[in-house]
Each structure stands twice: as structure tokens, then as C-alpha cells.
Amino acid sequence: MGTRTRISSEEVVEKVHRLCMEANFQLNADVLDALRDSHKAEKSPVARDVLTDLVENAKIARECQMPICQDTGVAVVFVELGEDVEITGGRLHDAIHDGVRKGYKEGYLRKSMVAHPLARVNTGDNTPAVIHTELIPGNSVRITFMAKGGGCENMSRIAMLTPADGREGVINFVVETVRLAKANPCPPIVVGVGIGGTFDYATFLAKKSLLRPLGTKNHDTDTANLEKELLGRVNDLGIGAQGLGGRITALAVHVECFPCHIASLPVAVNIDCHAHRVKTVVLGV
Amino acid sequence: MPDIIHLKTPLTDDKIASLRIGNRVLITGTIYTARDAAHKRLVELADQGKELPFDIQNQIIYYVGPSPARPGRPIGSCGPTTSYRMDVYTPWLLAMGLKATIGKGNRSESVIEAMKKYKAVYFVATGGAAALLAKSVKKADVIAYQDLGAEAIMRLEVVDFPVVVANDIYGNDLYREGIAQYQRA
Numbered sequence: 001m002g003t004r005t006r007i008s009s010e011e012v013v014e015k016v017h018r019l020c021m022e023a024n025f026q027l028n029a030d031v032l033d034a035l036r037d038s039h040k041a042e043k044s045p046v047a048r049d050v051l052t053d054l055v056e057n058a059k060i061a062r063e064c065q066m067p068i069c070q071d072t073g074v075a076v077v078f079v080e081l082g083e084d085v086e087i088t089g090g091r092l093h094d095a096i097h098d099g100v101r102k103g104y105k106e107g108y109l110r111k112s113m114v115a116h117p118l119a120r121v122n123t124g125d126n127t128p129a130v131i132h133t134e135l136i137p138g139n140s141v142r143i144t145f146m147a148k149g150g151g152c153e154n155m156s157r158i159a160m161l162t163p164a165d166g167r168e169g170v171i172n173f174v175v176e177t178v179r180l181a182k183a184n185p186c187p188p189i190v191v192g193v194g195i196g197g198t199f200d201y202a203t204f205l206a207k208k209s210l211l212r213p214l215g216t217k218n219h220d221t222d223t224a225n226l227e228k229e230l231l232g233r234v235n236d237l238g239i240g241a242q243g244l245g246g247r248i249t250a251l252a253v254h255v256e257c258f259p260c261h262i263a264s265l266p267v268a269v270n271i272d273c274h275a276h277r278v279k280t281v282v283l284g285v
Numbered sequence: 286m287p288d289i290i291h292l293k294t295p296l297t298d299d300k301i302a303s304l305r306i307g308n309r310v311l312i313t314g315t316i317y318t319a320r321d322a323a324h325k326r327l328v329e330l331a332d333q334g335k336e337l338p339f340d341i342q343n344q345i346i347y348y349v350g351p352s353p354a355r356p357g358r359p360i361g362s363c364g365p366t367t368s369y370r371m372d373v374y375t376p377w378l379l380a381m382g383l384k385a386t387i388g389k390g391n392r393s394e395s396v397i398e399a400m401k402k403y404k405a406v407y408f409v410a411t412g413g414a415a416a417l418l419a420k421s422v423k424k425a426d427v428i429a430y431q432d433l434g435a436e437a438i439m440r441l442e443v444v445d446f447p448v449v450v451a452n453d454i455y456g457n458d459l460y461r462e463g464i465a466q467y468q469r470a
Contacts, residue, residue, distance in 0.1 A: 050411055056417055066355075067415060070364050071364075238467030238468030243460055245465070
């Protein structure tokens, strides 16, 4: 154990509050570049018009401090907590919920959470956030906020394939998921794929893979090749921007793998829309 | 830009009959918002034979749950939500005289059939272009179900609100035709 670094819960609240607003107002450069590249590659005039609108929309959102999309999402927060960090003045997760509450209020962001999935009464402040916390070595806390829209989340799927299904089985499942989704998840989409682990862990990997900047590859060559092949196959579906037909259905396919049981081949597909809103802050450095 | 159609509300049968899939349309006039929870309530009212909170005869419903308006602005960001979730309710409303819906994503066969039967159309607005679409909304008033927050029914006054005809009254489907043209698998 090294020296303990103290980080106040107030700082976490403030940083999360800002992340919520910035993610919803400012599309990241990697996403804007991907939209512009798609416009160059697209053949369909209808899809090209959509892509032009999306770039213009991002500009208006940034300038007017308006949400890129009215669905400002479930607040999904990934925390990588250094083992040598001490949070002072309150609990880390409470601070994250407080930051979300503040960000969604002050940013005039939409409150999209209902307190119970069946009773369906809105919580009024977009909490609770969905928080994933992992321990990492060191003295810092890395907090990544993702505004996850409902339309694309609804099009996500998981399958427990058999080992015999193999690579081809995985490809077929991913392509079929995107085919079934059609226009609903607001293409051009970002496709996150988790392979391996367990039923729950595959879905976590799929979501986590969405955090990687667009244009980056998996560090493993075989997995990177799978990402490339999947992107080609998905784009061959012809769904296009907004599903009105076109060459570019996905901006990227990201794959993350994890060891799994000798009997299992879990594969999860988590889809994100073109309003791919991810922002990160690192505290304690 | 070619073939842009300017459409004023309320809609008439003549105007609707002239629309074809792929037409780009700029809507000016009054439209009503409703999404999941409001649809559930509307259809429950209709089922009980009660009056709806607005007269839907010849009207347009926009599937949207806007973000809150900043002070001094009529509305927040307001792009369409995915339409298929409303498919279960839509034929009911079309039977009651609703003439058009605005959303994103394709409709079910039963909605497409109902649009043919009741002479109604489905428009799509660009999903996620929510800040851009907000520029076309000049006024927004909650007229029912305030308790639903973003899902309340609003009356919007729009000017040149941009949409594309995805389903016309002749049973054509822009999604099906568009994808077939670019499919390589």
C-alpha cells in the first residue's frame, strides 16, 4: 500500500455534475469525426442529409448548451477506484448520485428514470445512476459518465451460445441483433460486444467496450480482426443513417473478451446511438 | 433542395392523398405530443367512452418527450422517440380520426394497414437531431397529464418542422424500400 490520497465527496459531486452536462451538450471529437467520415463514404442521398443534420445538430447543441438528444439518458457511471484512495466527507456512490441529480437539474436535462419498472413513477431527478465500480492499483479515481438512451438500449441482446457455435456463431448473433434493431436505435450506431465471462459479465463487457474512443482497435490482433469483420458485415445490412437505407449503419464495432466456462460462450450486444455521449474525468492526480 | 412540400395543419384528405414516401415535408401549424404513458391513458379513456383531452380529428401526434425548456425558450431539445412502442395504440387513434404521426423507426404491419384503411400517414423526423428540431418549435403548452413530466401532452406551434414521409396511404414503406436498395448481405 502506498500513501493514501484523499478525495472529497464534494469534488466528486462537482465533477459528475459537470460531466453530465458536458456529455449532453458537447459531442466528442471522435464521434464528430466518425460522422463526417460516414458522410464522405455514404452513397445514399437521404442518409447523407441525415448525417449533415447530425453534424449541424451537434454544433447547435454546443453553442446553445442544449442537449444533443432530448433523451439525455440513464446516467451510467463507470468508476475505476484506486486502492490507495480515501473518499472523505461522504460515500462515493452517494456523491455520484448527487452529482447526477445536480447535473440533470442545472443542465435542464430530461429526467427519464422511473422508480419501479412496473409502477413507473418518475423519480424526478434522473437518479439513481447505474454505477459500475472496479478497483485498480494506485492513487486516482477515474470516473466515466455515459448518457445512455433508451431507444438503443432496448435493441440490445444477449445469447448463451455453445462452444461449437464459435466465431461464426458470434458473428451471426451480432449481425442479427443489428438487423432486428433496424432504424430503432438511431443509426449510425456504435456496437459494443462482450464475449465470454458469465451471463452478467458479458453484458458488462459489452457496455464497457462502448467507452473506448471510436477509431481505436482492441489491443489483441484476433479481436481487432473480428471487430473489422463485424463492422463490414453490419454495414452490409444496408440499414443506413436513421434506417432509411445506406452504406453506413455503424460508426464502429468494439469487442471485449474474457475467459469463460468450458461449457459456455456468452455473447452480449449493447447498442449505442449516434449521439454517443461519453465523458471521463480523473481525480487525485 | 428538390420537391419540398409545405404542409399546413389541420390536415385534409386531399393533402394527405398527395403525399408519397420519400417526400420531404415542412409542417407549419399545431401538432400534439404524446408518447408511451400518454398513449396508455388516451386509449384507456377511449375504451371507457370518455372524451380525450384534445380533439384528435385531423390532427398530428408527435412522439416526443422533450428535455426541459431553459428560461426564455419555448422548449428544450425535442427529437422523435422510437415509434414501434406506440404501435399497439396507434390503430385506435387512427380510427378516431388522427391523420398523421411523427416519430422514428418503422411501424408494424397492423399500423400500416390501419393507415391505409383510415387514410393516414407516418412522418419521420431525424432521431437525435433534437437541438436542430427545437428551432422549429415556437410555442409549447402542456394541455394534459402534467404529472407525467416529459411525457405530458403538449400542444406545439411549429414553423417549417422538417419531416420525411415514411408511410403513405397507399401502403408504401420508405424503410423497406430504402434498405432493400443498399443491402449487400
